[in-house]
Amino acid sequence: MTRKKIVAGNWKMNGSLETNERLLDGVLAEIESENALVIVAPPFTYLSQVSGLVKGTGVSLAAQNASQYLSGAYTGETSLTMLKDLSVEYVLVGHSERRTYYGETDHVVAEKTKAILESGLTPILCIGESLEERQAEQTLVVCANQINAVLNEIGVSSFAKVVVAYEPVWAIGTGLSATAQQAQDVHEFVRKHIATQNAEIAEKVQILYGGSVKANNSEELFSMPDIDGALVGGASLIVEEFVGIIKSAG
Ligand code: PEP
Numbered sequence: 001m002t003r004k005k006i007v008a009g010n011w012k013m014n015g016s017l018e019t020n021e022r023l024l025d026g027v028l029a030e031i032e033s034e035n036a037l038v039i040v041a042p043p044f045t046y047l048s049q050v051s052g053l054v055k056g057t058g059v060s061l062a063a064q065n066a067s068q069y070l071s072g073a074y075t076g077e078t079s080l081t082m083l084k085d086l087s088v089e090y091v092l093v094g095h096s097e098r099r100t101y102y103g104e105t106d107h108v109v110a111e112k113t114k115a116i117l118e119s120g121l122t123p124i125l126c127i128g129e130s131l132e133e134r135q136a137e138q139t140l141v142v143c144a145n146q147i148n149a150v151l152n153e154i155g156v157s158s159f160a161k162v163v164v165a166y167e168p169v170w171a172i173g174t175g176l177s178a179t180a181q182q183a184q185d186v187h188e189f190v191r192k193h194i195a196t197q198n199a200e201i202a203e204k205v206q207i208l209y210g211g212s213v214k215a216n217n218s219e220e221l222f223s224m225p226d227i228d229g230a231l232v233g234g235a236s237l238i239v240e241e242f243v244g245i246i247k248s249a250g
Pocket of ligand 1: 167172173174175210211231234
């Protein structure tokens with residue numbers, strides 16, 4: 001089956017009113033007739049600005065995080081209802097930086113994924129192994145456990161609405177991308193793992209690769225049968241790089 005490619009830019013804690021506008025102007029001027037679904041995930045403070053800038057362009061808006069709680073005494077948190085007010089459609093969940101620096105466990109990630117789905121938004125569920133885990137040949141076990149935590153919380157039928165992003169931690173922001181074959185092997189495993197519960201849903205799930213994707217390695221990555229696009233960090237902040245990646249998605 002053909003799955004639509006997705007190219008999502010995770011801006012992390014970068015940007016300003018001025019640079020966001022310049023970046024988006026540059027990207028939007030170059031990507032009118034591309035086939036891939038393009039998503040940008042700015043910091044919370046700029047969601048409102050970027051929501052206005054991408055309106056009517058076909059580019060979708062993502063948040064980098066969200067609370068699993070609906071509302072109330074959660075200082076510093078942002079609810080899914082608030083994100084919907086700003087036309088956010090996607091939410092990153094389980095990014096390795098959230099897992100590592102903010103202690104988000106598989107359980108929290110599963111709760112957040114459930115809350116995102118219940119709010120009608122689409123989770124982009126990040127999974128991936130550390131360097132030590134890869135060296136210990138635990139990559140597939142780690143990815144299976146991270147997927148299982150979510151599957152157990154939401155059930156396989158809801159998993160049809162989840163976008164998965166395989167991001168080996170050792171490749172994020174390091175310039176060390178997984179090879180296309182290394183990525184394909186994990187993507188194929190993840191799809192087969194979901195298929196053990198429901199083969200039809202497994203075929204539909206879009207699995208993105210993330211980890212030092214650039215315009216010069218995206219085409220090869222996208223040529224792999226189970227790689228359905230990319231979650232892009234650093235290169236999503238550079239017009240030529242992000243546009244190049246989007247164009248290589250067909
Ligand atoms: C990311 O943060 O999701 C990411 C993949 O970053 P980078 O592309 O910079 O490695």
